[in-house]
Amino acid sequence: MIRTFLPRDPVARALTASTMALAASNGVFYAVSVLYFTRVVGLSAGTVGLGLGIAGGAGVLGAFVAGRWSDRRGAHRVQVWGVAAQALALAAYSFTDGPVAFTAAAVVAVGARGVHSTARQALLARWFTGAERVEVRARLRVVMNVFIGLGTLAAAVALLLDTALAYRTAMVATAVLLLAAVVPLVRLPRRVPGLAERMLADAPAPSADAADSAPASTPAPHPLRDRTYVAAVALNAVVAMQFGVMTVGVPLWVATTDAPTAVVSALLVVNTAMVALLQVRASRGTHDVRGAGRAVLRGAVLLAVACVLYAGAGHGGLVAATALLVLAAAAHSLGEVLSEAGGWGMAFELADPRRAGAYQGLSQTGYALAGMAAPVVVTALPVRHGTPGWLALGALFVAAGAGAAWVARRAADARPASETVPVGG
Secondary structure, three states: OHHHHOOOOHHHHHHHHHHHHHHHHHHHHHHHHHHHHHHHOOOOHHHHHHHHHHHHHHHHHHHHHHHHHHHHHOHHHHHHHHHHHHHHHHHHHOOOOOHHHHHHHHHHHHHHHHHHHHHHHHHHHHHOOHHHHHHHHHHHHHHHHHHHHHHHHHHHHHHHHOOHHHHHHHHHHHHHHHHHHHHHHHOHHHHOOOHHHHOOOOOOOOOHHHHHHOOOOOOOOOHHHOHHHHHHHHHHHHHHOHHHHHHHHHHHHHOOOOOOOOHHHHHHHHHHHHHHHHHHHHOOOOOOHHHHHHHHHHHHHHHHHHHHHHHHHOOOOHHHHHHHHHHHHHHHHHHHHHHHHHHHHHHHHOOOHHHHHHHHHHHHHHHHHHHHHHHHHHHHHHHHHOHHHHHHHHHHHHHHHHHHHHHHHHHHHHOOHHHOOOOOO
16 A cells, blocks of 8 residues: 555656546546536536537547657646646636536546546556556556545535535535646656656657567557557457446446445445455556456456346345345456456557557547447446346456457467566566
């Protein structure tokens, strides 16, 4: 935990401090935003959904174009721009008075979030190497989960007061916290000599092996022309739809079972705790391409097991349904940490180091598309069709996980022996 929240590396330390403020802002926003838009601004739930749907498209675009920007301008600079733009957009929510202003602010906020998410991945890809790269990413996810929880707890004050002033104050707090997240990033180039040079597309590859395998005379491919990478992104995006199961599918499904609706909060606590405790451990060995693929497959199998348990909860009484839901949440959380770690490993290790930003931009675009598709898939399958839908969703996860493992194995077999990194090495 000390290494997670107080890392020694200056880049990891700056990213951690920035992530703390960013995650706390997200926690407050998730807790109060819908009530603020509907009760204070006066928007209908349909208008909010439509506006956020349009903004989701901006998030996909932002995640993609930020990859090229990171290679051209430097990932550290693009991340500062993205976080600052999102902070200003959140501040603009306090002045929205109708659907047009709300949608405009949402487009900027979600688009900017896509930008700085890609820039963070590109920064990690260029500054760290091998096992350390995936480990730092895993530790940042732990920090993100913990501080989202703290932000959600802080937002409880506004929810208890339940006044327009309280909600407006909370929304302003989200913008202030995001501006605080910019500070450690702005100071980073002055504290880390050579950072700016390392972030550019023409910088030398961070590892000798990568540099030897991609000589300067060979032009770097565009990630969209790299069929192995595109396949890996697409398959991991399908597995990443599991986030929609926990946030959309489970709450709706619990309401149809004999379990009390309050169990939803307990399931979220189980998920948060297990991610915080196990994400770093699950990332070990995923800097190896084969190991990353195996992690995705194991995670997908556990997600399928969770789907079966979720389905079973619909056929039991109060005690049985509650027990099955808790077991499902545990299996789901284990599947989540494994599939995420494997996905990061594939995204980092299959990328051409000369266009790290563009490759990470494509990877983050996959996650953004998964976030848009997940609510539709989850409501169309398990929520609407019950047990058959849960089984179909589980089968989809396993098929995508198996495909990702196959892609990883083929990619590893195609590499020269000198580039192969032993698992745990």
